[in-house]
Amino acid sequence: MPRILLTGKNGQVGFALNQTLAVLGDVTAVDVHECDLTKPDAIRDLILTHRPDVIVHPAAYTAVDKAESEQELAYAINAVASGVIGEVAAQIGAPVFTFSTDYVYPGDKDGWYQESDATGPLSVYGKTKLAGEVALAAAQPKHVTLRTSWVFGPWGGNFLKTMLRLAKDRDALNVVADQYGAPTSANLLADVTAQLVARYLNDVDGEYPWGTYHLVAGGETNWHGYAKYVIEHAAELGWNLQVKPDAIKPIPASDYPVPAPRPSNSQLDTTLLRETFGLSLPDWQHGVRHTLALLSAGRG
Numbered sequence: 001m002p003r004i005l006l007t008g009k010n011g012q013v014g015f016a017l018n019q020t021l022a023v024l025g026d027v028t029a030v031d032v033h034e035c036d037l038t039k040p041d042a043i044r045d046l047i048l049t050h051r052p053d054v055i056v057h058p059a060a061y062t063a064v065d066k067a068e069s070e071q072e073l074a075y076a077i078n079a080v081a082s083g084v085i086g087e088v089a090a091q092i093g094a095p096v097f098t099f100s101t102d103y104v105y106p107g108d109k110d111g112w113y114q115e116s117d118a119t120g121p122l123s124v125y126g127k128t129k130l131a132g133e134v135a136l137a138a139a140q141p142k143h144v145t146l147r148t149s150w151v152f153g154p155w156g157g158n159f160l161k162t163m164l165r166l167a168k169d170r171d172a173l174n175v176v177a178d179q180y181g182a183p184t185s186a187n188l189l190a191d192v193t194a195q196l197v198a199r200y201l202n203d204v205d206g207e208y209p210w211g212t213y214h215l216v217a218g219g220e221t222n223w224h225g226y227a228k229y230v231i232e233h234a235a236e237l238g239w240n241l242q243v244k245p246d247a248i249k250p251i252p253a254s255d256y257p258v259p260a261p262r263p264s265n266s267q268l269d270t271t272l273l274r275e276t277f278g279l280s281l282p283d284w285q286h287g288v289r290h291t292l293a294l295l296s297a298g299r300g
């Protein structure tokens with residue numbers, strides 16, 4: 001039975017992975033209590049004690065605005081820890097499957113981003129994630145780094161849940177309409193990652209296509225279109241929301257001042273992943289409807 005080590009088990013993606021990886025082997029899932037990623041020795045101990053066959057690493061510092069004033073902490077978790085995981089993984093011969101972000105790109109491209117396009121993060125969060133990508137790749141060539149975007153799900157905090165919360169008692173919402181990307185569900189990420197891990201476990205001696213891939217849901221929207229879709233479908237499911245879809249107003253990012261600049265264009269081309277692994281990626285709306293159904297069931 002293969003041994004799989006999973007970080008960030010209480011994060012959005014980690015929680016979903018703890019379920020999808022369970023059919024592939026013995027999963028040891030940890031969070032900050034079992035291993036604080038700011039402590040390189042704790043990371044080394046964890047990996048050398050468990051000696052996993054595969055490491056899946058979704059844990060990260062994800063507070064984009066807060067990172068602007070917590071640069072060192074974000075760098076320790078997103079950059080240094082990824083490098084340490086890579087070093088110890090290489091030492092024991094375990095590949096690392098991990099996640100990065102659309103925020104590694106500057107967002108000024110006319111058209112969809114390809115993996116080979118130049119990076120140029122605008123935010124501290126994006127810079128620390130890119131530094132983590134580089135550190136991991138340098139330490140452990142056997143890695144799959146999945147750049148994704150706008151992650152949501154029923155578990156944890158995300159934009160979809162923020163919109164539902166605000167819509168309960170606001171009369172109107174102003175939402176940025178000039179930043180484009182694809183909302184991607186934690187479940188989709190966890191399903192695809194399990195497929196990629198399974199392919200490795202079933203073909204350990206084969207040539208595995210290690211590297212960096214885009215993994216986002218199909219289609220595209222902007223934050224305003226996303227918010228409107230969420231509120232429309234929640235209303236259809238019987239949520240009692242104060243805000244009506246027409247009261248969700250599109251605004252330019254310049255009217256929504258925040259500490260961290262976000263890219264205007266976060267559209268990631270997934271051709272490489274789909275063709276390399278023979279996968280199909282459903283539209284983002286599919287994931288939103290699924291998450292809303294789960295949240296509705298949870299409301300009783």
Ligand SMILES: NC(=O)C1=CN([C@@H]2O[C@H](COP(=O)(O)OP(=O)(O)OC[C@H]3O[C@@H](n4cnc5c(N)ncnc54)[C@H](OP(=O)(O)O)[C@@H]3O)[C@@H](O)[C@H]2O)C=CC1
Nearest residue numbers: 008010011012013032036037059060062099101148150151
């Ligand atoms: N969320 C998004 O929109 C996007 C995320 N990504 C990437 O996808 C991956 C998964 O993101 P997501 O699941 O949304 O993130 P979450 O913020 O939901 O989860 C991250 C997890 O990392 C854990 N963590 C944070 N600091 C430490 C630490 N010092 N030691 C150990 N664990 C720690 C958190 O624990 P705790 O909760 O206890 O702090 C949390 O469980 C990350 O690599 C992220 O950068 C990429 C694009 C978009």
Ligand SMILES: Cc1cn([C@H]2C[C@H](O)[C@@H](COP(=O)(O)OP(=O)(O)O[C@H]3O[C@@H](C)C(=O)[C@@H](O)[C@H]3O)O2)c(=O)[nH]c1=O
Nearest residue numbers: 062064101102149150151159162174175176223256262
């Ligand atoms: C709450 C809110 C946000 N916004 C805008 C601000 C911003 O431009 C956009 C998204 O804001 P948020 O802070 O919710 O999302 P943000 O934290 O930027 O989300 C990012 O998280 C990291 C971890 C990633 O890797 C990215 O892919 C992305 O998902 O929506 C509004 O316009 N109106 C609102 O009421």
Ligand SMILES: [Mg+2]
Nearest residue numbers: 062063064065
């Ligand atoms: Mg945020």
